[in-house]
Amino acid sequence: MKVLIVDKTKCTGCHQCELWCGTEISSVSKELARAINEEPQPVPRVYVEGKQFALQCRHCENAPCLEACPNGTMRRDPETGLVYVNEPTCIACWMCVMVCPFGIINPSATMKVAIKCDRCRNMGNPICAEVCPTQALRLEERKDYHKKAF
Amino acid sequence: MEFIQKKTADHAIEYFLLKAAEEGISLVWDRFEGQLPECGFCETGLSCRDCLQGPCISHPFRDSNKLGVCGKDKDILASQTLLRLVIKGTVASLDQLSDFTKGVESNKIKLKNKGKTDQLLKESKNLFQNGGVAIKKEFAKSMVQRWEENGILPEGIARDIFKASQKLEGGIAGFEENLLWAFKVSILAGMAQKLQGSLKKSVFGNTSPTTMEVNLGILKKETPNLLLYGSLSPVLKQKIAEAAEKKKVNVAGVCTDPYLPPYHFSPVTNYVSQEIPLMTGAVDLIVAGDQFVNPSLSHLANHYETPIIPAGGLNGEKDLEKLAKEIVEQAKKSFDFRRKIPRDIPEVKESAVMAFSPEDLDLKKMTDGLNKGKIKGIAILSGSNNVKFTQDRELATIAQEFLKNDILCISEGEASISLAKYGFLNPSRNDIELGKGLSDLLRSLGKDLPSVLDLGSSKNGGITDFLLNLAKAGKKEPGNYPVLACFAEASRSTEVAEALWMVAMGIPTYFWPSLPVAGSAKTMEALSHLCQEKFGSKLHVLTDKKMEPRIKANLMIKDLTGERGPRLSGHPWK
Numbered sequence: 001m002k003v004l005i006v007d008k009t010k011c012t013g014c015h016q017c018e019l020w021c022g023t024e025i026s027s028v029s030k031e032l033a034r035a036i037n038e039e040p041q042p043v044p045r046v047y048v049e050g051k052q053f054a055l056q057c058r059h060c061e062n063a064p065c066l067e068a069c070p071n072g073t074m075r076r077d078p079e080t081g082l083v084y085v086n087e088p089t090c091i092a093c094w095m096c097v098m099v100c101p102f103g104i105i106n107p108s109a110t111m112k113v114a115i116k117c118d119r120c121r122n123m124g125n126p127i128c129a130e131v132c133p134t135q136a137l138r139l140e141e142r143k144d145y146h147k148k149a150f
Numbered sequence: 151m152e153f154i155q156k157k158t159a160d161h162a163i164e165y166f167l168l169k170a171a172e173e174g175i176s177l178v179w180d181r182f183e184g185q186l187p188e189c190g191f192c193e194t195g196l197s198c199r200d201c202l203q204g205p206c207i208s209h210p211f212r213d214s215n216k217l218g219v220c221g222k223d224k225d226i227l228a229s230q231t232l233l234r235l236v237i238k239g240t241v242a243s244l245d246q247l248s249d250f251t252k253g254v255e256s257n258k259i260k261l262k263n264k265g266k267t268d269q270l271l272k273e274s275k276n277l278f279q280n281g282g283v284a285i286k287k288e289f290a291k292s293m294v295q296r297w298e299e300n301g302i303l304p305e306g307i308a309r310d311i312f313k314a315s316q317k318l319e320g321g322i323a324g325f326e327e328n329l330l331w332a333f334k335v336s337i338l339a340g341m342a343q344k345l346q347g348s349l350k351k352s353v354f355g356n357t358s359p360t361t362m363e364v365n366l367g368i369l370k371k372e373t374p375n376l377l378l379y380g381s382l383s384p385v386l387k388q389k390i391a392e393a394a395e396k397k398k399v400n401v402a403g404v405c406t407d408p409y410l411p412p413y414h415f416s417p418v419t420n421y422v423s424q425e426i427p428l429m430t431g432a433v434d435l436i437v438a439g440d441q442f443v444n445p446s447l448s449h450l451a452n453h454y455e456t457p458i459i460p461a462g463g464l465n466g467e468k469d470l471e472k473l474a475k476e477i478v479e480q481a482k483k484s485f486d487f488r489r490k491i492p493r494d495i496p497e498v499k500e501s502a503v504m505a506f507s508p509e510d511l512d513l514k515k516m517t518d519g520l521n522k523g524k525i526k527g528i529a530i531l532s533g534s535n536n537v538k539f540t541q542d543r544e545l546a547t548i549a550q551e552f553l554k555n556d557i558l559c560i561s562e563g564e565a566s567i568s569l570a571k572y573g574f575l576n577p578s579r580n581d582i583e584l585g586k587g588l589s590d591l592l593r594s595l596g597k598d599l600p601s602v603l604d605l606g607s608s609k610n611g612g613i614t615d616f617l618l619n620l621a622k623a624g625k626k627e628p629g630n631y632p633v634l635a636c637f638a639e640a641s642r643s644t645e646v647a648e649a650l651w652m653v654a655m656g657i658p659t660y661f662w663p664s665l666p667v668a669g670s671a672k673t674m675e676a677l678s679h680l681c682q683e684k685f686g687s688k689l690h691v692l693t694d695k696k697m698e699p700r701i702k703a704n705l706m707i708k709d710l711t712g713e714r715g716p717r718l719s720g721h722p723w724k
Binding site: 015032037041043044134 | 191196211212213673694695
């Protein structure tokens with residue numbers, strides 16, 4: 001499957017991925033100047049916190065969030081292997097938030113759903129990789145991914 | 151991410167774009183694409199690198215970093231970003247004035263009007279020390295009073311610029327105060343430009359409308375071509391023109407004041423395409439000033455073996471006459487050296503009547519026309535080019551729409567050159583559609599007037615003089631007429647300062663592209679409501695990047711005619 005590589009030697013911590021993720025994926029207006037003033041505040045799905053490293057969902061092979069979800073809201077797309085939240089059925093129990101080893105699932109208090117990166121599964125390329133000025137984020141095909149995992 | 155498919159409306163430039171692609175030459179448009187996506191924090195004014203604890207941002211989507219290390223919030227960050235730009239832009243105008251006065255004081259030039267010149271030199275010193283004495287009297291009393299009430303009447307260049315720059319260093323000034331400081335600084339720029347314009351008249355004599363040719367076709371095949379780039383000291387330009395005339399060197403300009411009586415420097419092209427003249431291979435020497443000159447020029451000049459001489463340096467020649475002679479001599483030598491380089495000059499040029507001065511125009515007829523409803527309003531077209539738009543398309547389309555709708559267009563500086571390329575400044579072009587009332591008015595104003603009237607370089611305060619004279623002719627403040635200013639493709643900080651100056655004079659101003667204040671709703675709001683309250687006019691900053699020029703024009707026409715449609719400014723999120 002395709003994996004999103006984060007190169008920590010290239011990341012400058014500029015927050016552009018966060019900004020564009022917030023605008024393109026979670027805002028209503030899809031335009032930066034307007035998204036800035038939106039209520040509720042758009043929530044980016046990628047995190048640059050503390051270190052110069054952009055962190056988003058790793059779409060784990062053995063995903064604890066899938067195990068923890070009580071009603072099958074957390075799902076895996078069988079074609080692409082990407083894990084996503086089926087928002088209409090989310091009951092906001094925050095089990096996935098508790099079990100995620102990377103801490104990238106965000107409980108949205110206003111919307112009452114778990115918010116998580118689905119690596120822009122409906123778009124050609126994830127927006128964070130698209131806008132990264134140093135190409136620290138890039139999408140790569142990994143044929144040996146399965147082999148290594150098991 | 152804004153990718154511009156069509157780079158320019160100018161066919162001559164388009165021809166060279168293909169050539170550049172074939173030869174693998176990188177131009178301004180390629181570099182712009184390399185920069186995409188541009189930093190969203192800087193674009194919306196939410197970043198700061200004024201101290202070494204930073205750089206800081208105010209994150210619009212995270213609560214953990216809404217404030218900078220020192221505690222600047224998004225409103226302060228955005229208003230300070232604007233203030234920083236305005237200070238930079240104002241200093242550019244002041245630098246021009248100081249270059250000019252220095253040149254005049256060197257006594258190397260014959261003055262047309264000695265008494266007036268001395269008076270103006272004294273006044274420019276006054277402006278430096280105490281914010282000017284005589285110049286303040288030239289503005290309407292109510293205007294000066296309004297500035298004084300708001301505490302933004304200049305108190306001297308040194309004092310105001312120092313104080314304003316300290317607002318960036320610390321203190322507890324809120325966004326409204328920062329904005330007022332920006333206006334205070336911009337008033338200095340306006341005054342300096344006005345002084346420079348008067349000084350130019352007293353030193354070189356009155357300007358009268360002059361016919362010149364515009365675009366790449368003015369480069370000569372068999373004569374050395376010397377190009378002046380950017381703002382240079384008028385005295386140096388005069389000396390270069392004198393020396394060049396004797397040695398038969400063709401002198402033209404890019405982004406420089408095209409008219410300096412009795413000489414003129416025909417504009418070869420305008421700001422964004424300033425590299426293109428080099429690609430003709432016909433440029434033998436470039437004299438480069440600072441403002442409006444892109445550093446990329448030197449790379450490309452290397453490629454075409456064109457020498458570049460800086461107009462001033464740390465240890466540069468102080469004697470301008472000697473420097474001018476050396477420059478012209480070198481242009482001739484360079485022409486001989488460069489004979490092997492093929493010259494590919496497109497036969498594209500357009501005749502244009504430029505440099506009207508407000509005294510040449512019967513402003514009484516204009517105000518009568520406005521009062522009787524012959525014309526719907528007056529639009530001031532200003533600003534250079536920006537790579538974020540299709541070159542010249544915005545300006546030309548907006549001018550076209552205005553003229554059709556009986557709106558008198560006044561232009562200045564770089565905007566005039568953009569318009570001149572498409573024949574708007576050519577009186578013999580009759581394919582430009584004019585509204586009935588407007589064409590009647592233009593005919594009554596004088597014989598052979600072009601459809602758009604150019605008031606000379608933006609550094610000479612032609613627009614300021616025009617507005618003040620208009621106010622005198624109609625005995626009303628300029629802001630009380632249906633007048634607006636439009637910066638359709640602005641890019642430089644001088645233009646930002648000028649836009650604020652227009653607003654301070656009470657002229658509603660439209661500015662594109664969006665200023666880096668969009669990150670702060672309060673600052674955006676203040677630019678319309680606070681300005682309306684303080685100056686009676688708004689600075690309209692529109693954040694929509696995909697707005698078509700025709701829609702922009704209609705928006706402005708509605709503003710002029712008083713039909714208040716849905717307003718985007720101030721509420722970009724609604």
